[in-house]
Amino acid sequence: MFEHLKEQPKDKILALMQTYRDDPRDTKIDLGVGVYKNPQGVTPIMRAVKEAERRWWDDETTKAYTGLAGDPAFADAMIALVLGDAVPRDQVAAVATPGGTGAVRQAFELVKMANPQVRVFVSDPTWPNHLSILKHLGMETVAYRYFDESSGGVDFEGMIEDLGQVRAGDVVLLHGCCHNPTGANLNMVQFRAVIDLMNDKGATPMIDIAYQGFGDGLEADAAATRAVAAGCPETLIAASCSKNFGIYRERTGLLMAVAQDKGMHAVTQGNLAYLNRQNYSFPPDHGARLVSIVLGNDDLRADWQTELEEVRTGMLALREQLASELQRLSGSDRFGFVAQHRGMFSRLGIAPELVDRLRDEHAIYMVGDSRINIAGLNKETVPVLARAIIDVGA
Numbered sequence: 001m002f003e004h005l006k007e008q009p010k011d012k013i014l015a016l017m018q019t020y021r022d023d024p025r026d027t028k029i030d031l032g033v034g035v036y037k038n039p040q041g042v043t044p045i046m047r048a049v050k051e052a053e054r055r056w057w058d059d060e061t062t063k064a065y066t067g068l069a070g071d072p073a074f075a076d077a078m079i080a081l082v083l084g085d086a087v088p089r090d091q092v093a094a095v096a097t098p099g100g101t102g103a104v105r106q107a108f109e110l111v112k113m114a115n116p117q118v119r120v121f122v123s124d125p126t127w128p129n130h131l132s133i134l135k136h137l138g139m140e141t142v143a144y145r146y147f148d149e150s151s152g153g154v155d156f157e158g159m160i161e162d163l164g165q166v167r168a169g170d171v172v173l174l175h176g177c178c179h180n181p182t183g184a185n186l187n188m189v190q191f192r193a194v195i196d197l198m199n200d201k202g203a204t205p206m207i208d209i210a211y212q213g214f215g216d217g218l219e220a221d222a223a224a225t226r227a228v229a230a231g232c233p234e235t236l237i238a239a240s241c242s243k244n245f246g247i248y249r250e251r252t253g254l255l256m257a258v259a260q261d262k263g264m265h266a267v268t269q270g271n272l273a274y275l276n277r278q279n280y281s282f283p284p285d286h287g288a289r290l291v292s293i294v295l296g297n298d299d300l301r302a303d304w305q306t307e308l309e310e311v312r313t314g315m316l317a318l319r320e321q322l323a324s325e326l327q328r329l330s331g332s333d334r335f336g337f338v339a340q341h342r343g344m345f346s347r348l349g350i351a352p353e354l355v356d357r358l359r360d361e362h363a364i365y366m367v368g369d370s371r372i373n374i375a376g377l378n379k380e381t382v383p384v385l386a387r388a389i390i391d392v393g394a
C-alpha cells in the first residue's frame, strides 16, 4: 500500500534551517524560521508563562479530558483579548485548537461544510501553509494582489480590483496584523473599504491573527479584526498563541466564528465541536491553561504585557536601525519600507540569485522570496546584513 504514496514536497523553510545548521561558518546569521529570538539568539519562555506553569503544577488535580471545545476559561480569555468589546460574547462560537494552524484548518473545513463550492481569496503572497492546507482539502483558491514590489507596501488598488471578483458565499482571507511573509499591512481606512466591499458582495471574511502584540501593540494589532467582526454579519477568526505567549510547541490556538444573528450560535458551536471530534477529539490543554492563567491574573498579565512590549519595541528598534543603515550605505530611501513594516517579517524584494549569494558568500540565511525574520538580528548583526545587501548589489 505505501508504494502508492507519492513523495511530498519538502517544506522550504525547514530545509533551509537544516542547511543553516550544517553550515560550519561561525559568522552565520539565521533570518529564516519564524520564531522570535532575543538578542542572544534564544527563544525564551516568557516570565509570566513560566510562573503560570509553576502555579499550575501545584493546582492541577487531574488529567481527565476537558470539553470538546477545550476549557471555556481559555475561550473567554482569548475572545476578550482578540475582540475586546467589539461584539457581545454570545455572538461568538469558539473552540480551542492545536495552534493557530489547527484553527486555520478547522476554519477551512467549516467553510467547506457550509459551502462546498466556496472560493477562498488569499493575498499574493500569503503564509504558504494557507495554500497547502487549502490544496489538501481540495478547495479552490483565488489570489488577490497584495504586495507592491516597487514600494514594499500594499498594492491597495490592485487588491480592491481583484476583490471585485468576489461572489456571494466566497471567503476572503485576511491577516489581522503583521502580514506574513511581507510585513506590509493595510491601514484602518483601507480595512474599512475592504469591509464595505465584502458586505456589498456578500462574502465572508476570515482573519488569521498570529502576531497580536508584535506590531503596534496588543490593542492596535486587534483593531482591524474587531472592525471586521463588528462590521460584517459573519466572521471567522483563527488566533494563535504561539508567538505572543512564546508557547510554540504547546500548540495553542482558538477558532472563533462570529455571527451577528444570535440564532446561528448554537449550530455553529456544535459544528466547531464536531470538527474537533472528527479530527483529534479533545484539543491540547496545557498551553491553553497557561494562557488563561496569565490572562486571568492581574500580576501575571501585567508582567506578560511588559515582556511582550519589550519584544515588540526591540524588533521595532532593529527595523529602524536596519532601514537607516541601508539608507546610509545605499544613499537612497529605497529600503525605507523596512521601518514601516510591522511584525516579525519583512520581504526585502531582492532577487532569488541575490538571496543565494547572501547565503553562499555572507552566511546570511533568509527565505527564497527574500523574507527576513527581524528577530534573527541584533544590534551587532544589523550592520553586517546591511553591508552584505549592498555588497551583493541589491
Ligand code: PMP
Binding pocket: 034, 098, 099, 100, 101, 102, 104, 127, 175, 180, 208, 209, 210, 240, 241, 242, 248, 252, 253
Ligand atoms: N498564521 C500565520 C500567518 C502564521 O505565520 C502562523 C505561524 N507561522 C500561524 C498562523 C500559526 O502558527 P501556530 O500553528 O504555530 O500557532
